[in-house]
Amino acid sequence: MIFERGLDDLTCRPDSILTVGIFDGVHLGHRMIIADLVERAKNTGGLSTLITFDPHPREVLLQQTLPKLTTIEERAAILSSLGLARMVVLPFTEKFSTLEAEDFVLELLVKRTGLQTIIVGHDHRFGKGRKGDVDLLASLGRQHNFDVEVIRPYKIHDLVISSRKVRSILQEAGDVSLAAKLMARPHSLTGRVVRGDGRGRELGYPTANLILREPKKVVPSHGIYVVNVEVSGAWLGGMMSIGTRPAIKDSRGVHLEVHLLDFDRPIYGEEITVHFLERIRAERNFASMEKLQAAMQQDEVISRKILEQSEWHRVPLG
Numbered sequence: 001m002i003f004e005r006g007l008d009d010l011t012c013r014p015d016s017i018l019t020v021g022i023f024d025g026v027h028l029g030h031r032m033i034i035a036d037l038v039e040r041a042k043n044t045g046g047l048s049t050l051i052t053f054d055p056h057p058r059e060v061l062l063q064q065t066l067p068k069l070t071t072i073e074e075r076a077a078i079l080s081s082l083g084l085a086r087m088v089v090l091p092f093t094e095k096f097s098t099l100e101a102e103d104f105v106l107e108l109l110v111k112r113t114g115l116q117t118i119i120v121g122h123d124h125r126f127g128k129g130r131k132g133d134v135d136l137l138a139s140l141g142r143q144h145n146f147d148v149e150v151i152r153p154y155k156i157h158d159l160v161i162s163s164r165k166v167r168s169i170l171q172e173a174g175d176v177s178l179a180a181k182l183m184a185r186p187h188s189l190t191g192r193v194v195r196g197d198g199r200g201r202e203l204g205y206p207t208a209n210l211i212l213r214e215p216k217k218v219v220p221s222h223g224i225y226v227v228n229v230e231v232s233g234a235w236l237g238g239m240m241s242i243g244t245r246p247a248i249k250d251s252r253g254v255h256l257e258v259h260l261l262d263f264d265r266p267i268y269g270e271e272i273t274v275h276f277l278e279r280i281r282a283e284r285n286f287a288s289m290e291k292l293q294a295a296m297q298q299d300e301v302i303s304r305k306i307l308e309q310s311e312w313h314r315v316p317l318g
Contacts, residue, residue, distance in 0.1 A: 025069035101127025
């Protein structure tokens with residue numbers, strides 16, 4: 001896949017079959033657009049192209065941090081696996097946000113990027129104040145000789161899929177199983193393993209304590225999860241705790257700890273990736289360490305059963 005970053009790196013390809021959007025998470029709705037894009041490019045000999053932005057426009061316009069489902073690099077890997085031929089990442093700045101909708105199309109899409117067709121979702125908006133819509137895009141297409149295709153919303157059981165919806169499912173409900181269905185892959189976090197306080201080992205469940213590589217990534221709500229873990233090229237099952245550890249005195253802050261099943265070697269300093277398969281339970285307090293240990297033993301039983309049945313366990317994810 002061709003990867004172009006910034007206007008200076010952008011090449012004009014009039015044969016482009018184009019779409020524009022953030023595509024965070026690359027959920028099923030995004031995948032429908034990409035499939036259409038790739039198929040159209042194949043049939044016309046064109047170049048399937050995505051223009052996306054970094055940072056997210058809402059971070060610039062609202063001056064607030066927006067947790068992300070995927071990094072740019074993760075998005076690029078997934079999109080490449082789906083057959084996309086070119087990904088263009090442009091910086092979204094306050095100055096860029098003042099570009100009128102007509103200028104966005106003429107200056108950026110027509111003159112700088114090149115296109116023969118653009119494929120967008122039904123609710124696609126663009127330009128200053130999000131004034132541009134699919135009707136304006138169609139009008140500009142007639143003027144500048146490019147086709148416009150509008151994709152219907154993607155629904156599962158009347159649920160319209162969006163990146164915002166997936167973020168909410170993860171952050172509020174911790175429903176990682178539903179999120180995996182909506183994204184066609186489990187949500188993941190990558191981090192470096194650091195030394196903890198050894199409490200897990202005392203309870204018979206040594207854990208890898210994580211410092212995230214990308215702090216802006218969406219972290220599921222507090223609870224216990226069944227996970228797939230990539231460690232030094234190997235795929236392992238595990239169970240992960242996210243939370244404040246209320247049963248442990250003097251525990252401060254939010255901890256991300258993963259216990260690797262059937263694995264017991266030091267991996268301090270190594271980077272691992274955790275893929276979330278299913279939520280077992282919410283975080284809760286226990287009256288004693290013995291009751292906490294008993295709960296962890298039950299979590300292990302449940303985790304092993306889920307891992308045996310999971311369609312995602314030890315399957316390369318893309």
